[in-house]
Each structure stands twice: as structure tokens, then as C-alpha cells.
Amino acid sequence: MDMTNILILTVGTRVKIVEYFKALPHVKVVCTDASLNAPALYFGDVHYQMPRFTDPTYxxxxxxxxxxxxxxxxxxxxDTTAFMLSQNQQRFSQKNIKIITSPPEAVALSYDKRKLARFCHDNQLPTIPTFESLSDFKCAREAGQIDFPVFVKPAIGSGSVDNYKVSDMTELEAVLVDKTNMIIQAFVDGPEFGIDAYCDLETGELVDLFVKEKLLMRGGETDKARSVDQEPILSILRDLVRRANLRGPIDVEFFYDHGQWLISEINTRFGGGYPFAQACGKNYPQLIVNNLNGERNQVQNFEYPLNMILMKYPEVVVSSMDSNVLLQSKVG
Structure with a gap:
């Protein structure tokens, strides 16, 4: 059987993702990162140091x-490399290389939260009330549509950087005074859920999913979670996948507030919490390889064990500065 060769860009610390692909038969994994100190580099079959994605030669x-x-x-x-690649898919498709992400219009929903809010509004999908300017927020507040507290965050960004819970107008104006491209959202205090799903690259059909309730977050990623039933949220997810034309691995964030499921964010890539799904029996890397080999994936049964508590822990990777070769990997 021929090898399937996967290139994973900007691997950083995503060691588990590399290992999942490496565990598949007849798969070669090539890893890249701008830094030779990215631990996941050394778990692939081949690795390359790259310029940063902002470099014109990238x-x-x-x-x-x-x-x-x-x-x-x-x-x-x-997100940044997913967005860049989606905008340049033709350069790769001409050489029969697939970009494992959604079409450009869908990736834009992941990259820019303003576009996601507009998309959900236009398609009658439940989402958190979102305002793109202070003046829009003030008008909505005067109309009794929203009040404090609110949540302020960048329209483009990740990792919970520059996110603020704001309690009054004075504080809100102070937060926004020296910042641009920020959005204002209703503050939702209900539980947060993450869905790791796979949409077939060929058909766009929702093939498999895993739902977790987030118990602890760290640096914008899920650190501890609990596996929960997918049934209450399945119809909304199917509608979102169909309307947005999502493809490949996706990570969709929801809040549950006063009996309503609210879409918070979409990531058109593996989410940081995907290893929880793999630990509960999912295998999206295999679905990706199937698609790359020209196979259409069949819809899975969506089953997985419920009420499993999932926890991350740190590991240490040691490599030689002289040879850039992995010497050992151990629990820290």
C-alpha cells in the first residue's frame, strides 16, 4: 500500500496530534514550526524549521x-495558517495537495468573530448577542436589549488574550479607548461546552462528533472536561455544518444559558481539547487519511462513554542543540 504523507504546520506543543497520525499504518508525518524549540517537531518522521507565517516566502x-x-x-x-492556506488553496490543488480545512468563507467565520456573529444572525442560528462598536452597544442598551456585565474581546484573536469582563460604562470606555477591532458580547455565566467534530472533506457531511463540558480552562484551552451526551446539541450542529459548509476537523464552542444553546466560536481545525475525544474512542486522523486516499467516510454512530473526566498533564521533551534530535520524552 502506498504511503499517505501528511504535512502538519506550526505544530508547537501539539505532540498528541502528531502521535495519532504516526500510529496509523502507511502514514508519514512531516512537521514544521518557526522554532526548533517546538516539542512536537521531534515526534514526526521528518521536521523542518520554517519562517513565520508573516514572512512573504512562507x-x-x-x-x-x-x-x-x-x-x-x-x-x-x-487559525492564522488555516486562514492563509484557505485563501491560497488553488496553488496547492494544482499539485493535487489537499488543504485539510474548510473552504475560505467558512474559515473566515473562525478567523473573525464579527463575521461569525453576522452569519449566525443571518441564518437564525442561536449565538451570543454581539456588538461591533461602542455606539451599537449603547443603542441596544438604551433599547433594553442588553445591559452590564458584558464581555469584551478581540474580533480576531485566540488564547483568551485581551479578554475582559466589564461591569459598567466607565470601565467599558476605558477598556476600548486604546484598542481597535474589539467586540462587545453579552456576558454568559452558564456552563461552556466544546464539540470536536469531523466533516467529510468530500461530501461535507457531519461524520462524527464528541461533546465535552469544560470544567477548567488554561490559556484558552480546555484543561479538564467531562464527556456529555450529544443529543441536545446535535440538530444545531448539523444546521451549522450545512449552512457554513464546514469540512475536516472542527471545534465548536457553545454556552448553555437559560435553557438555550448559544454558539460562541468556531475553529476550523483541531481544537486544543481534541485529545479528550481520541481518548474516548474517536479517531479523526484516520478519517482524514481516508479522505486523502479518495474514500468518503461513512457517518459514525456518534457514541462514546459518558461522564468520563478528562485531564491534561505536562510532559518534558529533551533534544540536543547540536543535532536537533529527540533524546527523550518524559512526564514532568
């Missing part, structure tokens, strides 16, 4: 690696 370098390693599919791990 895409050319990606193509060079694709040609050198006979790459079948490219997996972006972070």
Missing part, C-alpha cells in the same frame, strides 16, 4: 516541502 517554502516530501495533505493547526 507559502513558497510550504510548497517546496510538499514537493520534497511528496505531500498529499496539509494540516494547519492554528
Amino acid at each position: 507559502l513558497d517554502r510550504v510548497l517546496e516541502i510538499c514537493e520534497a516530501e511528496d505531500i498529499d495533505g496539509i494540516l494547519p493547526i492554528i
Whole structure:
């Protein structure tokens, strides 16, 4: 059987994702990062140091690696590279290389939270009330549509950077005075849930999913979670997948507030909490490889064990500065 060659960009600390692909038969994993101190680099079969994605030569370098390693599919791990690749898919499709993410219009919903809010409003999908300017918020508040507290965050960004809970107008104006491209959202105090799902790259059909209630967050990623039933949220997710034309691995964030499921964010890539899904029996890397080999994935049964408590823990990777070779990996 021929090898399936996967290029994972900006692997950073996502060691588990690399290991899941490495565990599959007849798969070669090529990893890249701008830093040679990215631990996940050393868990693939081959690794390359890359310029940062802002470098004008970045895409050319990606193509060079694709040609050198006979790459079948490219997996972006972070939003910025997913957005860049989606905007340049034709350069890769001409060489029969698949970008493992959604079409550009769908990736834009992940990249820019303003576009997601508009999309949900236009398609009557439940979401958190969102305002793109202070003046819009003031008008809505005067009309009795929203009040404090509110949540302020960048329209484009990740990792919970520059996120603020704001309690009054004075504080809100102070937060916004020296910042641009911020959004104002209703503050939701209900439990937060994350859905790791896979949509077939060929058909766009929702093939599999895993739902977790977030128990503890750290740096914008889920640190502890509990597996929960998918049934209450399934119809909304199916509607979202169909209307947004989502493809590949996705991570959708929901809040449950006063009996209503509210879409919070979409990530058109593996979420940081995906290892929880794999630990409960899911295998989206295999679904990706199936698609790269021209197979359409059949819809799975959506089953997984419930009420499993899922916890992350740190590990230590040691490599040689002289050879950039992995020497050991151990629990820290």
C-alpha cells in the first residue's frame, strides 16, 4: 500500500496530534514550526524549521516541502495558517495537495468573530448577542436589549488574550479607548461546552462528533472536561455544518444559558481539547487519511462513554542543540 504523507504546520506543543497520525499504518508525518524549540517537531518522521507565517516566502517554502516530501495533505493547526492556506488553496490543488480545512468563507467565520456573529444572525442560528462598536452597544442598551456585565474581546484573536469582563460604562470606555477591532458580547455565566467534530472533506457531511463540558480552562484551552451526551446539541450542529459548509476537523464552542444553546466560536481545525475525544474512542486522523486516499467516510454512530473526566498533564521533551534530535520524552 502506498504511503499517505501528511504535512502538519506550526505544530508547537501539539505532540498528541502528531502521535495519532504516526500510529496509523502507511502514514508519514512531516512537521514544521518557526522554532526548533517546538516539542512536537521531534515526534514526526521528518521536521523542518520554517519562517513565520508573516514572512512573504512562507507559502513558497510550504510548497517546496510538499514537493520534497511528496505531500498529499496539509494540516494547519492554528487559525492564522488555516486562514492563509484557505485563501491560497488553488496553488496547492494544482499539485493535487489537499488543504485539510474548510473552504475560505467558512474559515473566515473562525478567523473573525464579527463575521461569525453576522452569519449566525443571518441564518437564525442561536449565538451570543454581539456588538461591533461602542455606539451599537449603547443603542441596544438604551433599547433594553442588553445591559452590564458584558464581555469584551478581540474580533480576531485566540488564547483568551485581551479578554475582559466589564461591569459598567466607565470601565467599558476605558477598556476600548486604546484598542481597535474589539467586540462587545453579552456576558454568559452558564456552563461552556466544546464539540470536536469531523466533516467529510468530500461530501461535507457531519461524520462524527464528541461533546465535552469544560470544567477548567488554561490559556484558552480546555484543561479538564467531562464527556456529555450529544443529543441536545446535535440538530444545531448539523444546521451549522450545512449552512457554513464546514469540512475536516472542527471545534465548536457553545454556552448553555437559560435553557438555550448559544454558539460562541468556531475553529476550523483541531481544537486544543481534541485529545479528550481520541481518548474516548474517536479517531479523526484516520478519517482524514481516508479522505486523502479518495474514500468518503461513512457517518459514525456518534457514541462514546459518558461522564468520563478528562485531564491534561505536562510532559518534558529533551533534544540536543547540536543535532536537533529527540533524546527523550518524559512526564514532568
